[in-house]
Amino acid sequence: MFSRIMVANRGEIALRIIRACKEMGIETVAVFSEADRGASYLHLADDRICIGPGPSSESYLNIPRIIAAAEIADVQAIHPGYGFLAENAHFAEVCRDCKIEFIGPSVESMRALGDKITAKRLAKKAQVPTTPDSDGAVETVDDAVTIANKIGYPVAIKAAAGGGGRGIRFAHNEVSLRGMFKQAQTEAEIAFGDGRLYMEKCIENFRHIEVQVLGDQHGNVVHLFERECSVQRRRQKVIEESPSPGLSPELRSRICDSAVRLAKEVGYYSAGTVEFMLDQDGQFYFLEVNTRIQVEHPVTEEVVGQDLLKWQLRVAAGEHLDIKQEDIVARGHAIECRINAEDPEHNFRPSPGAIDVFVPAGGPGVRWDSHIYQGYAIPPTYDSLIGKLIVHRPTRGEAIATARRALGEFILHPTKTTIPLCKEILAHQKFLKGEWNTTYIEREMLGDKAR
Amino acid sequence: MFSRIMVANRGEIALRIIRACKEMGIETVAVFSEADRGASYLHLADDRICIGPGPSSESYLNIPRIIAAAEIADVQAIHPGYGFLAENAHFAEVCRDCKIEFIGPSVESMRALGDKITAKRLAKKAQVPTTPDSDGAVETVDDAVTIANKIGYPVAIKAAAGGGGRGIRFAHNEVSLRGMFKQAQTEAEIAFGDGRLYMEKCIENFRHIEVQVLGDQHGNVVHLFERECSVQRRRQKVIEESPSPGLSPELRSRICDSAVRLAKEVGYYSAGTVEFMLDQDGQFYFLEVNTRIQVEHPVTEEVVGQDLLKWQLRVAAGEHLDIKQEDIVARGHAIECRINAEDPEHNFRPSPGAIDVFVPAGGPGVRWDSHIYQGYAIPPTYDSLIGKLIVHRPTRGEAIATARRALGEFILHPTKTTIPLCKEILAHQKFLKGEWNTTYIEREMLGDKAR
Amino acid sequence: MDIKDIKQIVKMMMENDLGEVEIALGENRVHLKRCSQGGVPSGVPAAQFAPVQMIPAATAAATAAATAAAASEPAAEAKSNLIEIKSPMVGTFYTSPSPDSEPFTAVGAQVGDDSVVCIVEAMKVMNEIKAECSGVIREICVKNAQPVEYGQVLFRVQPA
């Protein structure tokens, strides 16, 4: 096992990694930007190194600075967290070249799964259901029209290098397809440095189901069941839960097995997530693979009683996955509410600045993963996630009751957060019935006030 | 189910009851003394009523005031928490007379088990192993000497009306027995209004094992496994855990079955705890029954995934215990650390007053049950317990690591607490090996500085 | 060394943010220590009162009893020249000995130490409450048959 690693991230996920390491007796070195100087979680690390000014490009996204810090700090491995460099295969490769272990999957699987065209081909090869598509990049607008006529409208046009809901457009007929194709190509070129587009049949009003997988470097792969993440606003997840209220045991088993097949196909190791769309007829289709630990990983941890961060560390150190699929048993129901510093009354604009008063929720069934505290100042520079409330209870009904009770306990001033939005969702009839899809927040709840 | 109940307690257990009720959709009315005015947890109740000045005798222990408050608040039931009136059979009887449900066992079982002589006779009847004893009250000092010669020294002289470690003396020979008998009688008369004493063989250096039982009003009783509470200072528990590292599966099953037999013998319902002494030869003996929810109940809740407070409410409302013994499965290992506002550097004297800075621990495996927050002033009037850190992890080793990690995260200023003591215990070789008994804190750790 | 010198030392401490000063000049000894380690400025830091202050907004559904109690607190400050008669127990407030009889007192009425001003019923017992002060009733703060909690202000009296 490692004796000293670097945490190349910030905020709650940096704290999550530090906590896992502390419990395993591994020393941690945290890097930080000037915008994060003085944050309390940095003092829980054994060491901390300032790597640059606030903007990510000069700190958390800056590979030379992070590698230089790793060298002076003399660490054996780097944990990238999520976001920033977590899915950057080039960074993983630089780490490898510098003889620093990258805590995540191999460079090769990151590359293969990071490219949406290759990923989909691998899914097909692993006999994972996929939507009808262009089978590779689409070069011209006429090709696009021909393919669309074959697979049927509506179609989704996606950037091959996109992901996480970015770089997607939808066309409902030929006119709109012709209208947006060229622009999509240009935008993909600008946003991802790769103008390749592919097309697939668009699944409308789908539920977002994802399967947590875990593999070691010796060919073992298991799944840790699914999470349902259909509560999204502008394709950003707001509430996640496990198990999904929309899966029969038979469907659950098919979808989880699909995920394991794909992971094995690419020789995947570390923690990863295979995302699926579940349509209204109960058919599921491959969406994409996230080759990192995810924000919502605690939902799975609670239900299966495993620590995913610790597994990432063990696997990266070459240890065997010493749990078998049959030993992984789901118990109860877990829900995560993302608490973002955003103002729901003003179209979810960020609400950074000092937190003058803060009392978190607590008590039975409640886990609070957060780096904030009374007196903390939320920097305006980064993602607005300030904490994750996770509840775990014997049944879904009890988990919802606990989540509502806990959300009601938070005292936070003057920061505006998504707490009221989460409360509203948890009281919504469609959510209570477990009938929800990725379009409901905009369609059913926000109305005119915040689309 | 009740629609509105009164919480006749304060601090963390009042908050615990309010949380359970909120999750069940039950309205709560909290009572408070002037010393607790303004505390944050009171605002989580639907209503709050001041019942008197700070001293317990004029507020939380004052039956007429609490009943009067229950009447004006129009509640159906009263939850007494722990301490104060929780084991007062007279209070339970007044509630019954006023047609207010007492959330706890029947008046009759409280009476029978509250008297230590009757309780022990019931234990014998239920074939629960007991220590050799006087078999009833001891009237004179000569009787005491005769009995001591029969059962052998050392002997424990206990007040029949005592409990929770109070009203106990030990005699190692006839001289000391004769010396303390009369005084013990007088003290019991003063402390409990009942001078009856009984004597039993003293088990030295025992481990404290207790079994959580749960019964309904229809004759069903189950156990929820054991807790080990051997880490004590002056007979007050400091750290509790479940399962006990000192029980074989066979011994666990015998001790748990004993507890259920005794509960059935008295027609026990609600949550209760049967306490045992486990000697160094692996023999266990009945100690006493606590007819209330206990401070350390969360340890059991985490391991079995059940909510004991909710069960108390359901059972009091007449519902059936709809879980069978075989459905109660222990998973992982839980540890509770009691955080008291006491100064370990000054013989654990109380450390009341304003908390200027407070950041609690959080993250995976951590539950924090507490009513305190930054800016809260700890009243000097009551018990020094300010919070309970509960951790739950797959193994004992991991639970210890998580507890240590979490204890290290607390920031609390200027209040002095038992956090350093807990850290020291969790790093002690004897504790790590699971070899600990009720005398170790004084003998092995505190040395001269704080006996 | 005299008071002036000490004043100078204190001034110096404040200006230079010194926490502790110990000086022995000949047989003169001075030991000065500032209140808090951090040199917290005068004025209560936000942290100390804010949670309590914020909560009422979150729990607007407070009942009559609680609201009345809360409301009585700020009022108390504003009317500090008046004497308050507070309830010595939890119970139900009655202005008269029985439903059809006259009230014990009224706004403008004179009261003395032993004047019964109301009844608080607790557990079926009618407890007569005495003024325990003398003066003129200026305000009756609770309505007839309303629940009251311990310490709740029942009357305000202009001292004689």
Next chain:
Amino acid sequence: MDIKDIKQIVKMMMENDLGEVEIALGENRVHLKRCSQGGVPSGVPAAQFAPVQMIPAATAAATAAATAAAASEPAAEAKSNLIEIKSPMVGTFYTSPSPDSEPFTAVGAQVGDDSVVCIVEAMKVMNEIKAECSGVIREICVKNAQPVEYGQVLFRVQPA
């Protein structure tokens, strides 16, 4: 020793960022201690600095890099008349171009905008750091071959 002397001592403390001073001259004793390790300025509410302030005690094992950085912060306030040359990157600080050569500069030496004052090595690249100011080097804040973080003060320069 008199008040004037003590004033001088205090001035010296502030200028040189001393935390605590204890002096015994004959039978005169002076013991001075500054408020907080970090020299927290008055006006900051307790909540804002306290967690950070408290933590150092718990994590005494901070490394050279981190400790140096922490120490540089209060110093910055006290010596506002000096210009600081800060490290523009994370890396290893070298005073000279190679182990056997002369250092680029020294305390008391004149520097100009383009004077190379040291090297910071990051990822095997030797980055020459220029003074970007002109004046006289008053302090070299980092030892040769010591790791430095972004923004860490390397030199203090008395402006020309």
